[in-house]
Amino acid sequence: MRVIDEREDLIRRVTEAQRGLGRTFAHLQSPLFTSNLTMRQLKVVLLLSVRGSLSGQDLAHDLGVGLGTVTGIVDRLVSHGLVSRHEDPNDRRVRRVELTAAGTRLIEEINDAGLQHIRRIMEHLDLDTLRALDFVMRRLQEVAEELHRS
Numbered sequence: 001m002r003v004i005d006e007r008e009d010l011i012r013r014v015t016e017a018q019r020g021l022g023r024t025f026a027h028l029q030s031p032l033f034t035s036n037l038t039m040r041q042l043k044v045v046l047l048l049s050v051r052g053s054l055s056g057q058d059l060a061h062d063l064g065v066g067l068g069t070v071t072g073i074v075d076r077l078v079s080h081g082l083v084s085r086h087e088d089p090n091d092r093r094v095r096r097v098e099l100t101a102a103g104t105r106l107i108e109e110i111n112d113a114g115l116q117h118i119r120r121i122m123e124h125l126d127l128d129t130l131r132a133l134d135f136v137m138r139r140l141q142e143v144a145e146e147l148h149r150s
Contacts (some may be wrong), residue, residue, distance in 0.1 A: 025114065025117055028113075028117055029113075030110065030113040030114070031106060031109040031110045031113055032110045032113070032114075035106060035110075037077075037080075038073075040063060040065075040069075040073050041073055041076060041077055041080075043063060044059060044063070044070075044073055044074065044077060044083070044097075045077065045082055045083070045099065045103055045106065045107065046107070047059065047062055047063075048083065048097065048098060048099045048103065049099060049103075049104070049107040052098065053086075053096045053097065053098040054096065054097055054098075055088065055094050055095065055096055055097070056070050056071065056074070056094075056095060056097065057094075059073075059074070059097065074097055077103075080102075081100055081102045081103075082099065082100060082102055082103035082106060083097050083098065083099055083100060083103055084097070084098060084100050085097055086098070
């Protein structure tokens with residue numbers, strides 16, 4: 001088998017395994033699936049968890065939607081108590097959106113649930129496999145960071 005063919009075959013197998021894990025996790029209880037948020041609402045909550053306070057314009061750009069759409073999404077998230085709006089201290093014309101304590105808790109619960117599922121699986125792996133997985137995960141993170149900086 002040529003190196004390119006083997007490389008493509010290995011990438012395909014890894015992505016298939018990743019999809020399989022995703023399907024398995026979809027059957028488990030997770031706040032991700034029980035939150036009753038729409039996909040766009042969830043995207044806003046996730047964006048805010050990563051980037052902090054954002055303006056409506058920033059959210060509209062990141063979501064690829066109009067400001068009116070963002071206003072509706074944020075209104076619903078405010079009513080759920082997951083985000084709040086406040087005046088930008090540098091420009092009073094701009095309203096910023098950020099997670100509330102409840103929004104932060106939801107993100108932590110989603111992350112913790114996923115980590116608990118992965119940890120349960122890893123507890124059944126032998127040390128050699130865990131060492132290999134540690135190496136691979138660190139290398140994936142390094143490459144992802146390199147690509148992000150490019």
